[in-house]
Amino acid sequence: MTAYKTTMIKIDSATKTFRNNGASQLALSGVSFAVQAGERVALLGSSGSGKSTLIRAICGLEILDAGSGELLLNQKVVQSNGNLSKNIRQVRNHIGVIFQQFNLVGQLDVISNVLIGLCPHKNILQLLMRKFSDEEKAKALDALDKVGLIDIAYQRASTLSGGQQQRVAIARALVRDTKVILADEPVASLDPESSRKVMDTLVGLCEKFDLTLIASLHQLSIAKKYCQRTIALNAGKLYFDGATASLDAASIACLYGSVNNDLHD
């Protein structure tokens, strides 16, 4: 029997133009694809190809141009024809985002940084005034347990190594009713050993909890090890969408040009 999979992310003709002082920059151009629940997708492309813009569009932080089709997550509209859904907060409850620079509040302890994930709409001042319930704290501790950091829950975030900070960020991304993790260059600031540990943690949790992952990456070897599928962008256009294993040297050379400073094997 074929396992039934639901479509978790569906993007139809995503186009994004940035306008600054009269100059316009086309960051995404007619990008369409669908990702099934539980898939792990590497997002490749040289610097400026549109990876971050695409990730930000999926979580509704970037509004696509009018004329773009629907962008759906878990069958719910994130945005459509240049308009953000009125229900974006509910949709965002299913999305955890991880960034290259971890984005932790260094002065706060680890558990507080994870609790921030429970109320993504509040600013830091509101968060500092907020009392978290025992149930919320238990959820944060559970998320820290999942990333192997429960022992340092009350340590200041600034005292952690880069790899540990990124694992706290993974816990913060997981603490909600998360179905999708969007990771923008999650290991670009880490040494090889920390990168491996962070990717093992991230992908292990995605497998265990059947989460969908889109991760932009700079290293083809990491994409090949952790993501069965790759979507590649070239100057804002969909350049490749298929099995990571089938990416050959020729398509990589085409994608990054002959001088490849962006991608490492």
Ligand SMILES: Nc1ncnc2c1ncn2[C@@H]1O[C@H](COP(=O)(O)OP(=O)(O)O)[C@@H](O)[C@H]1O
């Ligand atoms: N806020 C912005 N204002 C103007 N141009 C932007 C903005 N964000 C991104 N861009 C441009 O859009 C293109 C795609 O950028 P980005 O999505 O950051 O690419 P990547 O993440 O692949 O490096 C680039 O040309 C970049 O300069």
Ligand SMILES: [Mg+2]
């Ligand atoms: Mg980027």
